[in-house]
Amino acid sequence: xxxxxxxxxxxxxxxxxxxxxxxxxxxxxxxxxxxxxxxxxxxxxxxxxxxxxxxxxxxxxxxxxxxxxxxxxxxxxxxxxxxxxxxxxxxxxxxxxxxxxxxxxxxxxxxxxxxxxxxxxxxxxxxxxxxxxxxxxxxxxxxxxxxxxxxxxxxxxxxxxxxxxxxxxxxxxxxxxxxxxxxxxxxxxxxxxxxxxxxxxxxxxxxxxxxxxxxxxxxxxxxxxxxxxxxxxxxxxxxxxxxxxxxxxxxxxxxxxxxxxxxxx
Numbered sequence: 001x002x003x004x005x006x007x008x009x010x011x012x013x014x015x016x017x018x019x020x021x022x023x024x025x026x027x028x029x030x031x032x033x034x035x036x037x038x039x040x041x042x043x044x045x046x047x048x049x050x051x052x053x054x055x056x057x058x059x060x061x062x063x064x065x066x067x068x069x070x071x072x073x074x075x076x077x078x079x080x081x082x083x084x085x086x087x088x089x090x091x092x093x094x095x096x097x098x099x100x101x102x103x104x105x106x107x108x109x110x111x112x113x114x115x116x117x118x119x120x121x122x123x124x125x126x127x128x129x130x131x132x133x134x135x136x137x138x139x140x141x142x143x144x145x146x147x148x149x150x151x152x153x154x155x156x157x158x159x160x161x162x163x164x165x166x167x168x169x170x171x172x173x174x175x176x177x178x179x180x181x182x183x184x185x186x187x188x189x190x191x192x193x194x195x196x197x198x199x200x201x202x203x204x205x206x207x208x209x210x211x212x213x214x215x216x217x218x219x220x221x222x223x224x225x226x227x228x229x230x231x232x233x234x235x236x237x238x239x240x241x242x243x244x245x246x247x248x249x250x251x252x253x254x255x256x257x258x259x260x261x262x263x264x265x
Contacts, residue, residue: 026084102129
């Protein structure tokens with residue numbers, strides 16, 4: 001008769017698994033598509049638990065001492081979530097730039113009063129911002145950039161110890177500089193449509209002076225919309241090229257974040 005042995009996890013194992021789960025959950029909470037409201041909460045929980053269960057056995061982690069009070073425990077959990085959120089923040093910067101470019105394009109095309117529900121975030125946005133964001137999300141997934149962050153969150157346990165999140169001056173400086181790129185990248189993405197519609201407005205202004213009888217206001221609406229969509233279609237490859245360059249820099253930015261988050265970095 002063979003005795004049944006049940007290898008139940010101990011308190012330290014459960015505590016260690018919970019900290020790993022918090023760091024991975026913080027990353028997925030801010031990643032595009034995974035962090036939006038369109039994805040049901042049940043699927044999010046299953047994905048985070050599955051990734052944690054797969055990664056946990058291969059991680060070589062030195063467990064920190066179990067805190068004796070709830071405040072220290074909550075602070076440790078918050079630090080782990082902030083590590084994942086900081087890694088995903090650099091991706092959200094690119095998508096914020098895409099949304100900003102859509103706002104500019106929609107304003108010039110005359111879609112400023114039209115808004116729809118953004119399926120990824122659940123709030124109201126201009127229709128051009130939603131279209132640009134969906135294209136960027138599909139391109140993000142097609143390039144397997146989310147795999148880069150899954151590798152990064154696993155590698156982070158060897159660089160940043162549990163509870164090792166620190167806010168330094170260099171980290172704040174890096175995040176501020178990265179956030180300032182929202183406006184630069186947004187203008188680059190919207191530049192073709194901006195320049196075309198600006199020249200169209202100049203031509204319509206000259207025609208309004210030359211032909212006062214023509215109702216330029218009524219002509220400009222369909223003209224701006226038609227030219228805007230035509231230029232968007234012609235420069236779609238340029239749009240994806242700029243995004244590809246931005247997504248290509250994410251691996252280097254992740255390495256920089258690791259260096260700044262690590263103790264003594």
